[in-house]
Amino acid sequence: MFIKSRMFQLLTALALSAALVAPALAKEKAKGTPKAAAEFDFKKTSAFIKEMEGRPDFPVATVIANDYVYTLLAMGEKIDAGRQNAIIVNVKLGQQKNGGFTPDKTNKNASILYTDVALETLSLLNADNAIDRAKAKSFAASLKNADGGFGFSQEAKKSSLATTYYAVHVLKAVNGIDAVEKSKTVEYVKAFAKKDGGFGPEKGAGVANARSTYMAAYVLNALGALDEATAKKAVQFLEKTPYLDKKSKERPDLDEQLYAIRALREVGAANRVDKTIALNFMKRLYIKVNGGFGPLEGYGSTPDSTTTALRILSEIGKAKGAVPLVAKR
Amino acid sequence: MKKTVIRSLAALAALTTFAGVASAYTYKVIANNDLGMHCACPTFEGFLLLPPFNTIRAQVIQYGGDKPIVVSSGVTVSYSFAEETDATLQADTYFSSWIANAPKLFPGFQPVVNGKVKGLTGKGIADLMSYDSQSMSYVAAGVPAYPVTTGNTAKDIMTDPLGGPKRDPYLTANITVKNASGTVLATTSTVVPVAFGGCCSCHLTLASQNGYPATPAGSFAYLGKMHSQNSSGIDISMIDPDGDGKGGPVRCSWCHWDPAMGESAAPGWPTGTKLLPGATFTLKKSAYSFSDVLHRFHSQSQKVLTQYDPNIANNCYDCHPGNNVNCYRGAHKGKTAIWCSDCHGNLNQRVATNQLAKPWLQATLPTCYNPSPGVNSAFACHSANTYKTNVSWDPNLFGKYINARGHYTSVLLCQTCHGMPHGENPSTSAPDNVQNSTLQGAIKAVYPTGKDKSYALGVCDVCHYQKSTTWSVPPHEL
Numbered sequence: 001m002f003i004k005s006r007m008f009q010l011l012t013a014l015a016l017s018a019a020l021v022a023p024a025l026a027k028e029k030a031k032g033t034p035k036a037a038a039e040f041d042f043k044k045t046s047a048f049i050k051e052m053e054g055r056p057d058f059p060v061a062t063v064i065a066n067d068y069v070y071t072l073l074a075m076g077e078k079i080d081a082g083r084q085n086a087i088i089v090n091v092k093l094g095q096q097k098n099g100g101f102t103p104d105k106t107n108k109n110a111s112i113l114y115t116d117v118a119l120e121t122l123s124l125l126n127a128d129n130a131i132d133r134a135k136a137k138s139f140a141a142s143l144k145n146a147d148g149g150f151g152f153s154q155e156a157k158k159s160s161l162a163t164t165y166y167a168v169h170v171l172k173a174v175n176g177i178d179a180v181e182k183s184k185t186v187e188y189v190k191a192f193a194k195k196d197g198g199f200g201p202e203k204g205a206g207v208a209n210a211r212s213t214y215m216a217a218y219v220l221n222a223l224g225a226l227d228e229a230t231a232k233k234a235v236q237f238l239e240k241t242p243y244l245d246k247k248s249k250e251r252p253d254l255d256e257q258l259y260a261i262r263a264l265r266e267v268g269a270a271n272r273v274d275k276t277i278a279l280n281f282m283k284r285l286y287i288k289v290n291g292g293f294g295p296l297e298g299y300g301s302t303p304d305s306t307t308t309a310l311r312i313l314s315e316i317g318k319a320k321g322a323v324p325l326v327a328k329r
Numbered sequence: 330m331k332k333t334v335i336r337s338l339a340a341l342a343a344l345t346t347f348a349g350v351a352s353a354y355t356y357k358v359i360a361n362n363d364l365g366m367h368c369a370c371p372t373f374e375g376f377l378l379l380p381p382f383n384t385i386r387a388q389v390i391q392y393g394g395d396k397p398i399v400v401s402s403g404v405t406v407s408y409s410f411a412e413e414t415d416a417t418l419q420a421d422t423y424f425s426s427w428i429a430n431a432p433k434l435f436p437g438f439q440p441v442v443n444g445k446v447k448g449l450t451g452k453g454i455a456d457l458m459s460y461d462s463q464s465m466s467y468v469a470a471g472v473p474a475y476p477v478t479t480g481n482t483a484k485d486i487m488t489d490p491l492g493g494p495k496r497d498p499y500l501t502a503n504i505t506v507k508n509a510s511g512t513v514l515a516t517t518s519t520v521v522p523v524a525f526g527g528c529c530s531c532h533l534t535l536a537s538q539n540g541y542p543a544t545p546a547g548s549f550a551y552l553g554k555m556h557s558q559n560s561s562g563i564d565i566s567m568i569d570p571d572g573d574g575k576g577g578p579v580r581c582s583w584c585h586w587d588p589a590m591g592e593s594a595a596p597g598w599p600t601g602t603k604l605l606p607g608a609t610f611t612l613k614k615s616a617y618s619f620s621d622v623l624h625r626f627h628s629q630s631q632k633v634l635t636q637y638d639p640n641i642a643n644n645c646y647d648c649h650p651g652n653n654v655n656c657y658r659g660a661h662k663g664k665t666a667i668w669c670s671d672c673h674g675n676l677n678q679r680v681a682t683n684q685l686a687k688p689w690l691q692a693t694l695p696t697c698y699n700p701s702p703g704v705n706s707a708f709a710c711h712s713a714n715t716y717k718t719n720v721s722w723d724p725n726l727f728g729k730y731i732n733a734r735g736h737y738t739s740v741l742l743c744q745t746c747h748g749m750p751h752g753e754n755p756s757t758s759a760p761d762n763v764q765n766s767t768l769q770g771a772i773k774a775v776y777p778t779g780k781d782k783s784y785a786l787g788v789c790d791v792c793h794y795q796k797s798t799t800w801s802v803p804p805h806e807l
Contacts, residue, residue, distance in 0.1 A: 113635050207539065
């Protein structure tokens with residue numbers, strides 16, 4: 001009787017343990033390979049993005065090539081060798097003598113923006129060395145201004161926070177961070193800090209936004225100059241945005257949602273990302289008819305907004321594929 | 330079921346016998362919007378990009394006898410809207426803003442006369458059409474059509490950037506042809522598209538991100554500040570054209586000439602225009618067209634590119650109607666991955682080829698057999714030998730597809746058979762296909778594999794009495 005009772009207790013304990021451990025194991029497994037949110041039909045999303053494959057000039061332009069590559073990889077798809085090659089060749093053709101990249105191969109005006117996009121595309125395709133990286137570095141370095149910031153292009157020389165971010169981003173990607181004059185650039189970027197705690201696109205008065213906050217935090221981090229106080233203030237600012245504050249009446253913006261997540265990661269507060277808010281927002285932007293995502297609620301889908309949505313879903317672990325481990329734009 | 334009944338009735342109506350002239354003849358009318366999509370703004374208090382201005386063209390064809398005749402007299406052609414009336418327009422909050430501000434934007438113009446809404450050319454929301462010998466069609470130019478909330482969720486697809494209820498951008502114009510004694514000879518319906526662009530969607534956010542209210546007024550104030558940062562130094566929000574002590578309303582084309590307004594040079598500011606206290610600039614006129622400055626700025630501004638859209642050169646819907654409205658929705662879109670930029674060029678190409686110095690001109694617009702000059706399309710266009718355009722006119726506004734006629738003695742507008750530009754048949758938007766489907770569907774026609782009644786008119790018997798009922802490509806040239 002006693003033995004039976006002990007055996008029963010043992011079996012019950014084992015069953016209970018198994019029941020307790022199973023969900024945890026499943027959760028752990030899910031962590032490794034994020035599963036697509038049931039709300040999104042990625043087959044449709046894929047078909048939507050692949051519409052451009054029918055174009056004789058595929059992949060058309062630097063940003064469009066990037067959209068194609070990122071979105072498909074984020075959904076866990078493979079890009080066939082022929083298309084990979086077409087994209088790499090297209091990107092290479094965009095590199096100018098000065099080392100910078102253009103919006104498309106017919107354009108000759110290189111800028112730091114398209115250089116950054118081109119480098120990310122190559123990185124996603126494991127083809128970093130397909131282009132002249134040393135020239136890309138010298139191009140980015142050539143945009144450095146006396147104020148510590150970087151300009152947009154060799155023609156549009158004026159510094160801005162965004163162009164400085166892109167330059168630092170590019171330089172980091174090509175092992176050229178030594179080209180940055182650290183103290184000056186840090187000082188330049190810090191001048192974009194706003195009273196509300198974040199960073200804004202313009203110096204002086206004005207309000208912060210998530211994009212600028214991310215960009216500033218990235219540069220400061222890359223230069224080893226992101227202090228605790230700045231990071232704390234940035235989180236305080238982001239807490240008031242609709243990406244963390246459920247009661248916010250501000251209309252959420254697709255790009256800002258992405259940069260809010262990235263900014264939180266950049267300032268070491270990844271645990272503060274509100275995945276539910278982000279996922280619900282993506283659900284509202286999803287267009288069931290074609291599987292794309294719109295730039296705003298109620299708007300039609302575009303390849304660009306679809307890619308940004310996939311970036312967000314990647315960041316919150318809701319994309320089918322793993323988050324591509326490349327320098328973040 | 331309801332749709333089928335309506336279409337059948339429309340088909341019957343389109344074939345109404347004209348007893349007044351000759352009982353052997355019946356009449357058909359085929360109508361289209363000239364451009365395929367016109368823009369509208371939800372507010373007119375700050376500035377005006379474009380006024381409510383839509384144009385409908387209708388060709389009346391006498392059917393029967395030896396050859397069809399394109400009717401030019403002896404009938405009256407009128408239009409009205411299924412979704413919109415004088416009363417609904419005047420009750421619309423956004424259109425009320427037009428009514429209030431239109432006399433300031435177009436001094437001397439009265440948008441409401443004897444209780445009836447009038448467009449800039451005097452046409453109402455229901456009115457008569459006049460015969461135009463160049464297009465050989467009855468035309469109503471400047472119809473003040475405006476997107477409307479119908480309550481039908483299938484039709485109200487356009488998002489209101491100001492947060493109001495969705496609206497229907499594809500209005501239905503009902504066209505009626507009568508003889509002198511008032512007998513209805515023929516009727517048809519066509520889509521009159523008018524939609525909000527994407528400007529507010531971006532600029533409201535932009536205002537908010539720069540410390541201004543996310544309202545039209547806030548956006549106008551910040552837009553003024555941004556404008557003052559260009560070489561003109563002019564803050565448009567500090568211009569007071571009507572002298573009421575507040576900035577606006579400003580008509581952009583006063584300074585930046587716009588062929589869409591019938592201008593070839595900037596007309597300048599109205600008499601009595603004042604500057605608000607604190608303004609440090611002087612008023613002047615620009616040599617650059619509105620199209621030029623707007624496209625050039627947005628494609629070249631590093632702020633726009635680095636902070637908002639690096640792909641704006643290809644994203645026409647950032648500004649043109651794309652907020653769940655497909656301005657470009659016709660046969661080209663349905664068949665292939667042809668983009669706007671394949672015909673018009675992307676913004677970088679348009680700037681590089683200097684197209685925008687002469688916008689809206691026939692010389693800078695695409696034709697059926699060539700993209701805009703200087704643009705290399707990824708796709709082959711139609712053969713110039715097969716699809717000749719015979720008669721064209723008005724090289725200063727619109728391309729040859731809109732302002733040209735062809736087919737035998739060059740009596741038919743291109744769009745009479747093919748539908749409106751940007752929404753050519755068969756269109757990806759069902760309402761665009763109703764007219765051709767009704768006309769060709771009324772005949773037991775035979776179609777080649779892959780084609781159906783929604784295609785461009787190719788069944789001879791639609792116009793030619795007792796001729797072929799097999800769909801084919803009709804001769805385009807003389």
